[in-house]
Amino acid sequence: MGSRVIGRRQLLGGILGAGAGYVFLGGVRKAVAAAKSGAKTRLVVLDPGHGGIDPGAIGFSGIYEKDIALATARELARLLETSKRYRVQLTRDNDEFVALQDRVAHAHAAGAELFLSIHADALPNAGTRGASVFTLSERASDREAAELAARENKADLIAGIDLSRHEPVVSEILLDLARRQTNNLSIRLARDMVLELGREVKLLNNTHRSAGFAVLKAPDVPSALVELGCLSNKEEDRLLQQPSYQRRLAAGLARSISDYFDFIGRA
Ligand SMILES: [Zn+2]
Numbered sequence: 001m002g003s004r005v006i007g008r009r010q011l012l013g014g015i016l017g018a019g020a021g022y023v024f025l026g027g028v029r030k031a032v033a034a035a036k037s038g039a040k041t042r043l044v045v046l047d048p049g050h051g052g053i054d055p056g057a058i059g060f061s062g063i064y065e066k067d068i069a070l071a072t073a074r075e076l077a078r079l080l081e082t083s084k085r086y087r088v089q090l091t092r093d094n095d096e097f098v099a100l101q102d103r104v105a106h107a108h109a110a111g112a113e114l115f116l117s118i119h120a121d122a123l124p125n126a127g128t129r130g131a132s133v134f135t136l137s138e139r140a141s142d143r144e145a146a147e148l149a150a151r152e153n154k155a156d157l158i159a160g161i162d163l164s165r166h167e168p169v170v171s172e173i174l175l176d177l178a179r180r181q182t183n184n185l186s187i188r189l190a191r192d193m194v195l196e197l198g199r200e201v202k203l204l205n206n207t208h209r210s211a212g213f214a215v216l217k218a219p220d221v222p223s224a225l226v227e228l229g230c231l232s233n234k235e236e237d238r239l240l241q242q243p244s245y246q247r248r249l250a251a252g253l254a255r256s257i258s259d260y261f262d263f264i265g266r267a
Contacts, residue, residue: 052097
């Protein structure tokens with residue numbers, strides 16, 4: 001059974017990592033070396049949204065989503081590494097554009113056990129505020145979620161990159177094989193995140209939703225996307241820029257990641 005699993009992983013890697021695989025060869029070697037040495041630390045890949053030519057949402061005060069996402073991701077990386085339970089990689093650690101499928105390929109090729117994409121939203125209603133967590137759905141759970149997914153995925157269309165460059169039939173069969181199991185784990189992770197973020201900050205009423213985000217499509221890496229808050233809300237725009245608020249968000253997320261891996265360890 002083990003070799004069949006490895007075979008499938010290699011096949012998936014060949015498909016998902018095509019074109020970008022050589023970039024992440026170092027990551028694959030490291031993951032293999034860690035497995036051979038029996039290293040117990042888990043690899044978590046954090047994905048600060050947007051970057052470079054893509055600012056993401058623009059806040060009430062003019063702040064860019066890409067900057068809030070990176071600052072909070074760095075704080076979360078610091079907390080996770082301090083615990084010594086995790087190794088952390090960021091899909092970007094400066095203000096650069098990274099294609100969506102390269103973010104997913106990075107997590108997959110590096111052997112990530114968890115992928116968290118970090119964003120902050122802007123909504124039409126300036127009165128709406130609160131954090132929320134998304135997991136993958138082929139059909140978005142509501143119209144607002146579908147519109148958000150469309151906004152987040154647009155970056156690649158702007159950069160002229162074709163997201164559907166793989167043979168659709170092959171991709172779909174392989175995705176279905178791994179998706180069920182990964183999806184259950186992703187939902188567990190998202191629930192932990194909602195619980196722990198709720199201890200720190202205000203949440204949206206409809207806190208856990210699903211949407212067709214491109215960055216959540218690694219079929220064998222449990223993944224979630226967090227919207228840290230609403231930059232379109234004056235108060236939350238102000239809070240999200242504060243390092244102390246970013247620390248609270250990061251602390252909640254770090255606890256949820258620990259809760260999630262405690263659960264996996266017992267399962
Ligand atoms: Zn975003």
